[in-house]
Amino acid sequence: MSRSAQLVERILQGDRRAAARAISLLENHAPEARAIAEGLAGHRGKSFRVGITGPPGAGKSTLVDGLARELRKRDRTVGVVAVDPSSPFSGGALLGDRVRMGRALEDPGVFVRSMASRGTMGGLARSAQEAADVLDALGKDWVILETVGVGQSELAVAAACDVTVVVLVPEAGGAVQAMKAGLMEIADLFVVNKSDRPGADEMLAQLRETAHYLDREGWKVPILKVIAIQEQGLEALLDRLESYHAWLQEGERLEEKRLRQAALRIRDLVRARLEERLWLDPEVDAVVQENARHVLAGQLAVHQAAINVWGTVRERLTELEGI
Numbered sequence: 548m549s550r551s552a553q554l555v556e557r558i559l560q561g562d563r564r565a566a567a568r569a570i571s572l573l574e575n576h577a578p579e580a581r582a583i584a585e586g587l588a589g590h591r592g593k594s595f596r597v598g599i600t601g602p603p604g605a606g607k608s609t610l611v612d613g614l615a616r617e618l619r620k621r622d623r624t625v626g627v628v629a630v631d632p633s634s635p636f637s638g639g640a641l642l643g644d645r646v647r648m649g650r651a652l653e654d655p656g657v658f659v660r661s662m663a664s665r666g667t668m669g670g671l672a673r674s675a676q677e678a679a680d681v682l683d684a685l686g687k688d689w690v691i692l693e694t695v696g697v698g699q700s701e702l703a704v705a706a707a708c709d710v711t712v713v714v715l716v717p718e719a720g721g722a723v724q725a726m727k728a729g730l731m732e733i734a735d736l737f738v739v740n741k742s743d744r745p746g747a748d749e750m751l752a753q754l755r756e757t758a759h760y761l762d763r764e765g766w767k768v769p770i771l772k773v774i775a776i777q778e779q780g781l782e783a784l785l786d787r788l789e790s791y792h793a794w795l796q797e798g799e800r801l802e803e804k805r806l807r808q809a810a811l812r813i814r815d816l817v818r819a820r821l822e823e824r825l826w827l828d829p830e831v832d833a834v835v836q837e838n839a840r841h842v843l844a845g846q847l848a849v850h851q852a853a854i855n856v857w858g859t860v861r862e863r864l865t866e867l868e869g870i
């Protein structure tokens with residue numbers, strides 16, 4: 548049996564160290580990464596995947612910690628992938644998250660992993676979902692992915708889950724701010740955290756008005772008042788998440804949602820690989836540079852330059868090795 552196959556075997560038996568190791572190898576695009584991903588392919592889809600996102604400091608980690616403990620009370624095991632935008636480190640939980648998620652971490656039924664969003668070469672969504680795949684294979688009933696809701700790749704992490712929870716706070720500038728950040732489109736459920744602070748009820752009212760227009764194929768997007776730090780509203784939140792899970796499992800909803808997401812993951816990977824291959828290819832780059840000079844000299848419209856580059860791209864594509 549190959550080393551990757553052994554690692555996958557150990558993950559399937561619930562070996563946490565093997566899981567941690569596999570996540571690192573996947574994250575670093577190690578030579579074994581592809582074999583591990585292939586080994587895991589037949590073992591995904593069992594866990595309920597929850598994306599939690601929102602502005603920096605909204606209380607997401609505090610909420611995840613509370614949710615994890617609440618889930619444990621209901622006898623569910625939990626995996627957490629926390630994407631930290633500020634951290635240049637990767638591998639293992641970071642000190643900050645260790646402190647904030649302290650209580651949940653002591654429980655063997657909970658597995659927490661932090662990853663840095665820097666240096667993932669635009670493949671953040673992929674790395675995070677692959678880490679979630681590992682925790683899925685490890686047998687965690689729920690896998691929660693926490694990302695800060697800034698930037699497309701961070702939003703993509705949360706949007707690629709079975710359910711997306713958007714965490715807002717009273718002082719975040721209300722629903723308008725959330726709309727601008729692209730959070731409205733991806734939310735299946737809103738949490739107004741830090742509801743111990745002034746302005747919480749206004750925020751709730753504003754959100755209710757806006758969320759009224761949201762269309763989620765018949766799912767009415769709930770808006771919940773939470774004080775994560777006092778563990779208030781967590782049971783209600785978990786109840787709603789369970790309802791959403793049950794709703795998804797009616798008919799083909801879950802399957803269809805996952806199918807759309809799998810298609811997105813495939814497109815995303817092909818696009819990333821294409822760009823890596825093409826824009827780093829010296830021949831293509833030379834044509835891009837040459838055309839850029841012509842554009843600057845007023846000899847070419849950008850559109851025409853793109854057509855020229857496209858010609859070279861088509862030729863090079865047939866010569867480049869596969870992904």
Ligand SMILES: Nc1nc2c(ncn2[C@@H]2O[C@H](COP(=O)(O)OP(=O)(O)OP(=O)(O)O)[C@@H](O)[C@H]2O)c(=O)[nH]1
Nearest residue numbers: 602603604605606607608609695740741774775776
């Ligand atoms: N007043 C109040 N403070 C809270 C609440 N929940 C979390 N906090 C505090 O808000 C701060 C940020 O909490 P985190 O859980 O780290 O927030 P986060 O969204 O994970 O932060 P990033 O991951 O850095 O974006 C901490 O000081 C928490 O103690 C709450 O319900 N009320």
Ligand SMILES: [Mg+2]
Nearest residue numbers: 607608609693
């Ligand atoms: Mg956090």
